[in-house]
Structure formats: structure tokens, C-alpha cells
Amino acid sequence: MEKTLTPEESLRIIQKSISTSRKNIREGSFYYLLWGWALILAALANYFLIRHLVRMERYDDIMLLSLLAWGAFIIAAMIIQFVYQSRASKREKVVTHLDRYIQIIWITAGLLMVLMIFLSLKVQAYPTAFILGVTAMATAVSGLMIRFRPLVIGAVIFLAAAVIASYLKGTDQLLVFAVAMALGYLIPGYIIRTSKNGGDV
Numbered sequence: 285m286e287k288t289l290t291p292e293e294s295l296r297i298i299q300k301s302i303s304t305s306r307k308n309i310r311e312g313s314f315y316y317l318l319w320g321w322a323l324i325l326a327a328l329a330n331y332f333l334i335r336h337l338v339r340m341e342r343y344d345d346i347m348l349l350s351l352l353a354w355g356a357f358i359i360a361a362m363i364i365q366f367v368y369q370s371r372a373s374k375r376e377k378v379v380t381h382l383d384r385y386i387q388i389i390w391i392t393a394g395l396l397m398v399l400m401i402f403l404s405l406k407v408q409a410y411p412t413a414f415i416l417g418v419t420a421m422a423t424a425v426s427g428l429m430i431r432f433r434p435l436v437i438g439a440v441i442f443l444a445a446a447v448i449a450s451y452l453k454g455t456d457q458l459l460v461f462a463v464a465m466a467l468g469y470l471i472p473g474y475i476i477r478t479s480k481n482g483g484d485v
Contacts, residue, residue: 313476314368317360320469323464326357331458386426393422412457414462416446423468434475438468 330353337346396418404411420442427435445464449457 302463308348313473314475315442315470315477316473318364320465320473322357322361323466324373324465326449327458327462329353329357331455334455334458354442359435382429386429389422389425393418410449412453412461413446413450413452416442416461419468420446427461427472434478438472441468 306454330350333349333353334346337343337349398414400414400418401411404414420439423435423442424439427433427437427439442464445460445468452460
């Protein structure tokens with residue numbers, strides 16, 4: 285016969301799961317920092333590339349070279365992440381249900397971002413605001429699930445940046461994107477990395 289947990293026992297299990305997930309997030313702060321820096325550099329590289337191509341009046345090359353600029357940084361980040369994960373998999377780690385849910389959220393968000401980019405290109409719109417909106421959602425859910433305030437604040441920053449970007453022209457959107465990544469990814473990432481137990485601050 286299956287044992288029925290008391291409310292106190294259920295609460296302890298939930299708190300332990302959240303605590304373990306916070307510690308795992310601290311170890312996984314590498315991903316926030318990796319993607320934060322990769323996307324900031326990609327956005328800035330794309331910004332200066334577009335300005336250069338406009339000065340040279342090479343308008344036909346903007347789309348292709350912009351995609352290559354983003355692709356280069358994203359592929360580099362994916363390779364670094366793969367190597368890091370391969371090494372990390374050799375270390376024993378307690379994986380909670382929250383960890384799995386957060387992983388599923390980010391995988392889904394990543395697929396949604398790819399769809400947003402495709403749809404934006406199809407209707408000839410800049411995808412920046414949509415990407416920031418999806419990032420805000422995934423960051424907010426992650427922060428709320430592990431009760432980590434800096435990530436929730438980061439999500440609010442991403443959401444505000446999405447609204448601001450929607451009113452700007454393409455190149456200026458890239459600067460907003462870079463600033464949002466610095467405030468929404470890098471700062472929480474460094475806070476998580478330097479916190480004693482990955483807990484709230």
C-alpha cells in the first residue's frame with residue numbers, strides 16, 4: 285500500500301527539490317554566461333557589420349552576412365556547450381524533477397525562437413522583439429520555479445526590452461538586445477556563480 289505523505293512531508297520534499305535545483309543551477313550558471321556572451325557578441329558583430337555594409341552600399345549582402353555572423357557565434361557556443369556537457373556528464377549529479385522541467389522549458393523555448401526567426405524572415409520583420417519575448421517567458425518560469433529573484437528580474441528586463449525593440453529600427457534593436465542579454469543573462473549568471481548555495485539573494 286502506497287504511503288500518503290503529510291502536508292509537512294510534502295513541503296519538505298518540495299523545499300529539498302528546490303534547494304537541489306538551485307545548487308544545480310549554480311553549477312549550470314556556465315550556460316547563462318556562455319550564451320549571454322555569445323549572443324551579446326553576435327548582436328554587436330551584426331550591428332557593426334550592418335553599419336559597414338550600409339556605408340559600402342552593399343545592401344544585398346546584409347541578410348546573408350547577418351545570418352553568417354549569428355550562425356558563427358551560435359555554432360561556436362553550441363560546440364563549447366557540447367564539450368562542457370561531455371565533461372560534466374562524468375560527474376555524479378542529483379537531477380530533480382524541477383531540473384528536468386527547466387530543461388524542457390528551454391528546449392521548447394529554443395525551438396520556438398527558431399520558429400520566430402523563420403516566421404519573421406517570411407514576413408520581412410525583425411525577429412528581435414519576438415526572441416526577447418520568448419526569452420522572457422523561459423527565464424521567468426525558470427526563476428519562479430527555483431525561487432531565484434535575479435532571474436525573475438532578468439525576465440522583466442527581457443520583456444521590457446522586447447517592447448522597446450518593437451518601436452526601433454533593426455540596427456537599434458540589436459543594441460537593445462545586447463544590453464538586455466547583459467542585464468538579463470550575465471548579471472544573474474554571475475550572481476548564481478558567486479552565491480554560496482545558488483539560493484536566492
